[in-house]
Amino acid sequence: MYQAPRGTADILPEDQRYWSYVASVTAAAAQTSGYSRIDTPLFEDTGLFTRTVGEETDIVSKEMYSFKDRGGQEVTLRPEGTAAVCRAYLEHGLHNQAQPVRLYYLASMFRYDRPQAGRYRQFHQFGAEAIGDAAAAVDLEMIQLAMSMLARLGLGGMTLVLNNIGDAADRPAYIEALREHFRPHLAHLGPDDRRRFESNPLRLLDSKELARETFVGDAPKSTDYLGAEAQAHWEELVGYLDALGVPYRLDHKLVRGLDYYTRTVFEVHPDEGGAQSAVCAGGRYDGLIEQLGGAPTPGIGFAAGIERIIANLRSQAVEVPDVRPSPAVIAYTGAAAKTAAVRLATELRDGGTAAIVAPERSLKAQMRYASSIGAPTVLILGEAELAKGVVTVRDMATAKQREVRRADVGTAVAGP
């Protein structure tokens, strides 16, 4: 027997309601903030990701679904959305439109990870990007979009975590300061953390092994190493958040895994959550467009994990409407009635009324079938009805039924 590939999942009819709910609510939230939908290809040139996300990041170095197509092109199933949106922004000259350009997407992403709770190899993200405006007000807008989207979904207990990792120019001094700070403790570090010390000292800040160590809490803060402009930008953003009463938690240990982030970085976590719990994460990427060959252009965005959002909808028991159809069922007895049943079903569908013909069983079994699929009404066609030119219309909720002339069935079923 075949199984779905590791880390992938089938979305069965009974679960579809969560997906359509999330799709419609997130789209409405995005549009309320002025964001337009964009869709980009499922795969891209591999170089798009290696150059933007970062060669040394785990995403690029070990998690990409890359392959060579029949023409010899190196392509990769997209592991994240921002790079592709920026590519499209440049490719279609969106920098010639009024800036900033506000875009959102809802799409599958692919990462070759070991699956665990809240993490899949094929997963889905809602993402929003605002490209072409460096103003702190846009940072605020992006954060508000993330938070309002979660609120619209009916999710509570979400905490915004915020930090500022400075501009690319600020980074070297900060990294050096971190190394200085951790160097005396090198002897106490495990192999993973020694590796971090060398490759990416920022990662030491969110190391789980070191989470209890006081010398991590005492580590230098990136916000103390901001250049003048980044500092002003940061103070403006925090000022907005405070003025508007947006609750947030400043976390100097929040660093993000992708190379392109600058200045503002943020995540949203449920207060109750397991290991892989962030539902939203994002930040500013002021160097990315330029890195892709465009003019220096600021940008900011975030992505939300749909599977994680749905997990929270379930755990918080948020009411989500069922989207499965509930067609009228046409029951019949006798061979002659079958043709009449098929004809009636056709007419109803042509008139826009959902209708199906019951499976060929006893009337009792047809009724049971109609009941179990949640049919609101059953239309019964038997010898008696055929002879009289009527259809028996049974309301399944009230168990009341009446005879309706054949010609009037369409309006009787469709009407309230």
Add this chain to the structure above:
RNA sequence: GUGGGCGUGGUCGAGGGGUUAAGACGCCAGGUUGUGGCCCUGGAGAUCGAGGGUUCGAUUCCCUCCGCUCACCCCA
């Protein structure tokens, strides 16, 4: 890639080295003459993840592999 837990019919889930492997849900059919949801009865459906080993005999013990799952790395 590393480590822990698990792997019995569609689903959940007992059991146990030896005649026909419980039960529940679901599915199908009946409970008289053309009618659902409750109830009752019956039925179909499992080579007990795969391969190998120990044994007179294994689904039950051992090994390997595969899969699921949780955690690490990392991340939505």
